[in-house]
Amino acid sequence: MARTRTKDLAQDEVSTKRKADTLVETVKLAKSTAVDELDDDEALETPKSKKRTSKRVKVEENKVDEQLPIAKKRTSKKAKETATELADEDKNGTLESAEPKKRTAKKAKVKGAEIAPLEERSVGSKLRVGAHVSIAGGVHNAISNLLHIGANAFALFLKNQRKWDNPAMDPEHATLFMDGCKKHSIQPGDCCLPHGSYLVNLAHPDAERKKQAYKSFHDDLTRCHQLGIRLYNFHPGNCNATTRENGIKLIAENVNKAHRDPSTGQVVTVLETMASLGNTIGGTFLDLAEIIALVENKERIGVCLDTCHIFAAGYDLRTPDAYAATMKEFDDVIGLSYLKAFHINDSKAPFRSHRDLHARIGTGYLGLRSFHNIVNDERLHGLPMILETPIEVVGEDGKKKEDKTIWAREIKMLEKLVGMDVDCAEFQTLEKTLFDEGTSERERVGDQVERKKKKDATPKKSKRKKVEVNSDTESDE
Numbered sequence: 001m002a003r004t005r006t007k008d009l010a011q012d013e014v015s016t017k018r019k020a021d022t023l024v025e026t027v028k029l030a031k032s033t034a035v036d037e038l039d040d041d042e043a044l045e046t047p048k049s050k051k052r053t054s055k056r057v058k059v060e061e062n063k064v065d066e067q068l069p070i071a072k073k074r075t076s077k078k079a080k081e082t083a084t085e086l087a088d089e090d091k092n093g094t095l096e097s098a099e100p101k102k103r104t105a106k107k108a109k110v111k112g113a114e115i116a117p118l119e120e121r122s123v124g125s126k127l128r129v130g131a132h133v134s135i136a137g138g139v140h141n142a143i144s145n146l147l148h149i150g151a152n153a154f155a156l157f158l159k160n161q162r163k164w165d166n167p168a169m170d171p172e173h174a175t176l177f178m179d180g181c182k183k184h185s186i187q188p189g190d191c192c193l194p195h196g197s198y199l200v201n202l203a204h205p206d207a208e209r210k211k212q213a214y215k216s217f218h219d220d221l222t223r224c225h226q227l228g229i230r231l232y233n234f235h236p237g238n239c240n241a242t243t244r245e246n247g248i249k250l251i252a253e254n255v256n257k258a259h260r261d262p263s264t265g266q267v268v269t270v271l272e273t274m275a276s277l278g279n280t281i282g283g284t285f286l287d288l289a290e291i292i293a294l295v296e297n298k299e300r301i302g303v304c305l306d307t308c309h310i311f312a313a314g315y316d317l318r319t320p321d322a323y324a325a326t327m328k329e330f331d332d333v334i335g336l337s338y339l340k341a342f343h344i345n346d347s348k349a350p351f352r353s354h355r356d357l358h359a360r361i362g363t364g365y366l367g368l369r370s371f372h373n374i375v376n377d378e379r380l381h382g383l384p385m386i387l388e389t390p391i392e393v394v395g396e397d398g399k400k401k402e403d404k405t406i407w408a409r410e411i412k413m414l415e416k417l418v419g420m421d422v423d424c425a426e427f428q429t430l431e432k433t434l435f436d437e438g439t440s441e442r443e444r445v446g447d448q449v450e451r452k453k454k455k456d457a458t459p460k461k462s463k464r465k466k467v468e469v470n471s472d473t474e475s476d477e
């Protein structure tokens, strides 16, 4: 889909060498502590060499059951109410509505706030890098969570992203959020990019579904306005129930309606680029351009470019030339002035695979050079860049938990890539270390994609096979 275009961006003004060692050191350290988030079955599997040969058979046997251990785990987790769950739930925002739970969450958070940050926020960086943080216990907790990882930008869910409820935002939490921003010189208008609900599909033609989706969307926008947040990111939707053309029209109608309502202030609605094709809207730049064309208030519409998604959708970023061509296509089709933010994720799935599988920076098929290209593009400096990379690790007790040091390190690493020479020893070592770290996952998912391709190319076979191939859960974000 990415049309071939001439490239004109010269990317190599970079020469400043920076002190190297620390970064590579931290990555090494990371490698030793962080176990990649493999599925349970796989974590127990034999080392790589055996894996490749035995896997094809093994994967086929296990695939059907793969969801089971996870499901079980969730149930038992709920019973235990572990700390991890708290974080999970928070993203859901459910704690905001449940009174007794709220108190527990608050206590936990106060404790959390006392913990020294993993990294200090960088001062004077040309980038605004951060991550999608939790609001467990209330929206104000996003502040301590972003300080904890040294972020200069952040995303959050404004309420449970998997439920249709729109419980009112606690005014006390809202005040604490704004006070926290002031206290720490955080401008939520410039560096905060909330993420919309996963349920909302603004392209749905059915009257009831349309009403429900709009209500949630509109409610989120009013929250942004109340909190002083200027940008709001959402998935455009899908046209499962209508034509693409009509779906695009419906999205723009909903956006226009929300823009006209004064309770949404001047919040800018930001369309996210998507990985899939089929009925998903937003898998091509053209989809987004067509929505924008129908939006009346052009000041209040924009695009968030997800690096993993566009790569999976067929837009390359890996070399300076490929990167320049992709950005030129974005400019030609949509217009760079509409680019408001980034989701910064590497991809576990290969180019043009249309799979949404986020990887840690430098460990996926995009590789460190893609991100070097991005952070050294001065046109993008100052835009919020949000990490949605996987941070789940397996602790010493064998339980899965979140390791926030991964984000803290990735933020510092991206900031450091600005002005770094790709030929210097530091970059080369870093690139190789991260590439090696991701090898087994790249091979695993790469195999999966190849098998699916072959399967799709041959006439339909038995039902069993269908289940086998689609194993990984898509990232959703």
Ligand SMILES: [Zn+2]
Pocket (backbone or CB within 6 Å): 306, 308, 309, 356, 357, 358, 475, 476, 477
């Ligand atoms: Zn994603």
Ligand SMILES: [Zn+2]
Pocket (backbone or CB within 6 Å): 195, 235, 272, 476, 477
């Ligand atoms: Zn998303």
